[in-house]
Amino acid sequence: MSATSTVAVGTRVRLDWMDAARGLAIVLVLFGHSIGVPINQGLESPDVLSWVRGFFQPFRMPLLLFLSGLLLVRALEKSPRRFLQGKWQAILWPFLLWNLIRWATRAGSVDLWDRDLWLNPGYLWYLLFIFVYYVLALLLRRLPAMAPALLFLAAWLVIGDSSALSPFVQNAVFFFGGYAAISLRPTLAPPRSALVVVPLGVITVATGALCAQGLIPQRDVLLIPATFGGILVLFRLCEVAAERPAFGWLQWVGRNSLIFYVSHFPVMSATTKLLGGSGAVPEQWIWLPSLLLAVAVTVLFVWMQRFPWARWPYRAPRLLGGAPTAAPAGAGHRLP
Numbered sequence: 001m002s003a004t005s006t007v008a009v010g011t012r013v014r015l016d017w018m019d020a021a022r023g024l025a026i027v028l029v030l031f032g033h034s035i036g037v038p039i040n041q042g043l044e045s046p047d048v049l050s051w052v053r054g055f056f057q058p059f060r061m062p063l064l065l066f067l068s069g070l071l072l073v074r075a076l077e078k079s080p081r082r083f084l085q086g087k088w089q090a091i092l093w094p095f096l097l098w099n100l101i102r103w104a105t106r107a108g109s110v111d112l113w114d115r116d117l118w119l120n121p122g123y124l125w126y127l128l129f130i131f132v133y134y135v136l137a138l139l140l141r142r143l144p145a146m147a148p149a150l151l152f153l154a155a156w157l158v159i160g161d162s163s164a165l166s167p168f169v170q171n172a173v174f175f176f177g178g179y180a181a182i183s184l185r186p187t188l189a190p191p192r193s194a195l196v197v198v199p200l201g202v203i204t205v206a207t208g209a210l211c212a213q214g215l216i217p218q219r220d221v222l223l224i225p226a227t228f229g230g231i232l233v234l235f236r237l238c239e240v241a242a243e244r245p246a247f248g249w250l251q252w253v254g255r256n257s258l259i260f261y262v263s264h265f266p267v268m269s270a271t272t273k274l275l276g277g278s279g280a281v282p283e284q285w286i287w288l289p290s291l292l293l294a295v296a297v298t299v300l301f302v303w304m305q306r307f308p309w310a311r312w313p314y315r316a317p318r319l320l321g322g323a324p325t326a327a328p329a330g331a332g333h334r335l336p
Contacts, residue, residue, distance in 0.1 A: 069178020
């Protein structure tokens, strides 16, 4: 088994398949939002694309959360001070800044000090959740690795979808599931045996299709095994993709996932609002220019990372307790 295909606790080797998996999750997020934003603004979207969006819904964010959990063991090796400083720099800072941008674009529809603005931050929920999960992981680091995942799973079984905390609890299962997986098996690689991949693939396709048809609720607790199985299948697909130069762009997106994640939504929202009221583009096609423009703007923002000041929206500048502005070549801004 090659070093480039294996995750080891404490390793600092960049794994191409993990970058590709993170990139795939971001591509699915951008595609999902390109369909969802017009729907949320009362516009029509093609039924087939809405179906595809629903197909990947059970897997896209759990994939990101599981990947973040895989990196938790290495993060917890740091001192608590360094640990929290890193999470401030790379998670809390961009969350606060981009949520302020989100507030400014809402034209005074909500007060800056409104609790709902910060506890229900729209598309930025992932950064808020992941920051709290990391803090909880620091507090619970003395427990067995499986304990947090089991605790949140038990909470999911108890509260279901009946509480405002339900999304937080449910997503925690996948984050701490990744932590448990890498703790129990320090050397982790995607499954390669057809005897494993093929059955998991069939289950994944069936689960996605049932969710897309609305036959299974997106947050049904019974989806948990299928979602974890789907994550393993996507890992294997990304490992295969990472071995092919034609998919190098997917790894590049993964290495710059934070920039893509925080930057795309305001562009999509503004583009959809502008085109939806102009009649220049049929409603069912607004998703396409919205997606293309969001990708173009985000790629520009990635290119701008060569300038130190352009990194500030994605990592706290040094004067605010952040790292030096010079970043290692190719380090990118990936989601934790």
